[in-house]
Amino acid sequence: MEITGMTAATMSNTEVPVSSLDERIKFFQNEPQSALATQEYFVNMGPQHPSTHGVLRLVLKMDGETVREIIPVLGYVHRGMEKKAEYIGYRQQVHLTDRLDYLCALMNNWVMADAVERAMKIELNDRILTLRTIFAELQRIQSHQLWWGVFGMDLGAFTPFLYGFRDREKITAIFEDTMGARLTMNYIQPGGLMYDIHPEFPRKVKDFLKYFKPILNEYDELFTGNVIVHQRLKGIGILDGKTAISVGASGPVLRASGVSYDLRKSDPYGVYSKTQFEVPVGTTGDCWDRYIVRMQEMRESIRIVEQLIDNIPEGPTMVMKFGAKIRIPEGIYYNQMETARGILGVMLVADGTEKPYRLHFRTPNFNNLWSVISMAKGLRLADLVAILSSVDIVVPDIDR
Amino acid sequence: MGLINSQNAPMIEAFPGGPAFLTTIDTVINWARSNSLWPLTFGTSCCAIEVMMAAGAANHDLARFGAEVARASPRQADLLVLAGTIVKRMGPTLQTLYAQMAEPKYVIATGACAISGGPFIYQSYSTVRGAHELIPVDVIVPGCPPRPEAFFYGLLTLQKMIREGESIRRPGERRKPVLAALPPGITIDQIRQELILNLEEKSVTKPLNEHAKMENLTWKI
Numbered sequence: 001m002e003i004t005g006m007t008a009a010t011m012s013n014t015e016v017p018v019s020s021l022d023e024r025i026k027f028f029q030n031e032p033q034s035a036l037a038t039q040e041y042f043v044n045m046g047p048q049h050p051s052t053h054g055v056l057r058l059v060l061k062m063d064g065e066t067v068r069e070i071i072p073v074l075g076y077v078h079r080g081m082e083k084k085a086e087y088i089g090y091r092q093q094v095h096l097t098d099r100l101d102y103l104c105a106l107m108n109n110w111v112m113a114d115a116v117e118r119a120m121k122i123e124l125n126d127r128i129l130t131l132r133t134i135f136a137e138l139q140r141i142q143s144h145q146l147w148w149g150v151f152g153m154d155l156g157a158f159t160p161f162l163y164g165f166r167d168r169e170k171i172t173a174i175f176e177d178t179m180g181a182r183l184t185m186n187y188i189q190p191g192g193l194m195y196d197i198h199p200e201f202p203r204k205v206k207d208f209l210k211y212f213k214p215i216l217n218e219y220d221e222l223f224t225g226n227v228i229v230h231q232r233l234k235g236i237g238i239l240d241g242k243t244a245i246s247v248g249a250s251g252p253v254l255r256a257s258g259v260s261y262d263l264r265k266s267d268p269y270g271v272y273s274k275t276q277f278e279v280p281v282g283t284t285g286d287c288w289d290r291y292i293v294r295m296q297e298m299r300e301s302i303r304i305v306e307q308l309i310d311n312i313p314e315g316p317t318m319v320m321k322f323g324a325k326i327r328i329p330e331g332i333y334y335n336q337m338e339t340a341r342g343i344l345g346v347m348l349v350a351d352g353t354e355k356p357y358r359l360h361f362r363t364p365n366f367n368n369l370w371s372v373i374s375m376a377k378g379l380r381l382a383d384l385v386a387i388l389s390s391v392d393i394v395v396p397d398i399d400r
Numbered sequence: 401m402g403l404i405n406s407q408n409a410p411m412i413e414a415f416p417g418g419p420a421f422l423t424t425i426d427t428v429i430n431w432a433r434s435n436s437l438w439p440l441t442f443g444t445s446c447c448a449i450e451v452m453m454a455a456g457a458a459n460h461d462l463a464r465f466g467a468e469v470a471r472a473s474p475r476q477a478d479l480l481v482l483a484g485t486i487v488k489r490m491g492p493t494l495q496t497l498y499a500q501m502a503e504p505k506y507v508i509a510t511g512a513c514a515i516s517g518g519p520f521i522y523q524s525y526s527t528v529r530g531a532h533e534l535i536p537v538d539v540i541v542p543g544c545p546p547r548p549e550a551f552f553y554g555l556l557t558l559q560k561m562i563r564e565g566e567s568i569r570r571p572g573e574r575r576k577p578v579l580a581a582l583p584p585g586i587t588i589d590q591i592r593q594e595l596i597l598n599l600e601e602k603s604v605t606k607p608l609n610e611h612a613k614m615e616n617l618t619w620k621i
Contacts, residue, residue, distance in 0.1 A: 047490065047493050048442055048474075048493060048497055049472075050441045050472045054443065054444060054445065054448070054484075055444050055490060055493075075487075075489050076444070076487065076489055076490045076493070077444050077445055077484070077485055077487055077490070078487055078489065078526050079485050079487060079520045079524060079526060079527055080520065080523075080524040080525050080526045080527065081520075083523065083524065083525065084519075084520060084522075084523045084524050087522075087523040087602070088523075095519065096519070098446075099445065099446055099519070102445070102446040102449060103449070146449070146453075149457075150453075161457065162457055162458045163458075164457075165453065165454060165457030165458060165459065166457070166458045166459060168454075169454070169457075169459040172454075182450065182454075182545075182547060183446060183449060183450055183545055184446060184544060184545065395444075395445075396444075396445040396446070396484075396485075
């Protein structure tokens, strides 16, 4: 046993504070000969780590168990997506966006399709816009269900994972009926939708909503009210609104910090302007607020789908059928939308040919990652896991 | 079963009844190994959601096949499921992970990216064209991403491979099942040559004069 440090401190006749444990630890850490004296060292978190949600690598400068500095090292799933986009046509770009942030594939499809439609000045009918909005909101619920399950698993509870995936499969089945795919749908095309919806679609969505509303309360009973969860999340990883804006954070991360900015409200697209919903906003910007904001967002998404599902307008699901080659007039175009994780922007530089000259994605996770750095400084390593999970990072979206 | 290993297997085989004894031992060992595969939690991109998470969760239940004990450390795992794109930067890490895993180890490559590069096979400067360039792959499961059921079929194929193909007499040697045959008159070399030509043709370098006309563009939105 290492007790020499203790004796050295007492022998030097300096007063050992007895008021609190924290003060005593701080006292012994400053004593050079103490057993609790610490040394700074570096730890690699990742690229293979179960809590980094993929292959994110964080180089951590540690002092004992306290995180002093975080250096993200990126590129472990860099697939050269933006370069590849310069060699394929505008219709084919949609399938690349599926693989950006695969948990909100439909919303990504929509951003890309909408960018092309705006450049070509195509007017869509109400049926397409309503269906796109319904699908986007269902996908938001699905994405948050997965986040809830994984969040529980990262905090050390395995049960939420099973519950979250049990309900996620129900939405996946609804998507599969219409689109034939479970994860990478490639469904929303420039000019409309790839197929019409399944005849059973409205009934199945209504059944799901009826099933899922009480389930959300069950989630609360299981996880939200837990004392351990409160202690792991409250006051951990505080991000103030100013820092959130300066690093370009968006989505629930920004809104949990008290900034009420949602593109669905401030710059409405689809049929969001016709629906009633609220934007949940946090107060302090800690992990707890991000948790509550996402749980509320699921409830708001249910509200939006409930308003739209009963009166889907009639009409064609493809207003303009494109061939393989779409020619966009020369110029620079930018389009952005609110996905489940924040603002996804697409910048198109068109040179008049059937391929873009340059295509740039402004992905939400890339900016949200930099907010982690200011959040986790001075906290414990276990808190960093909770913070990473509350920010809900998808690594292929960062690296592209 | 440490008493019987590859060193003393020829000795046992010399005794009368030895080969039959060794075959019985093989059956027992292979049965145990094939029904207790421990996967490593390793997912790079989209396939990880379907293959590792949805397959392991309540609806599909990977535990039915004895492979639900996902381990975070490669030293405790013997099944590496390649779920997602492998890029050049990840290559050395992947090889380290494979080297750290306990013997005997098995690899399942799921999804188009891990098999051949998938959507990123052409016009990408960073993707590895198939994980078999880096580590030996036992079973491939096609799809983008494959359904959990497809992954189960791959897992059952691997279990069959372990049960039928391995013997204590030849450690490390595996008999692979033939999954697909080439059309008559076509060899694997011809396919490789064609792939190389395609890769050279579809590389990511642009002629310089293409950039000059882009200087006077204006914002439209």
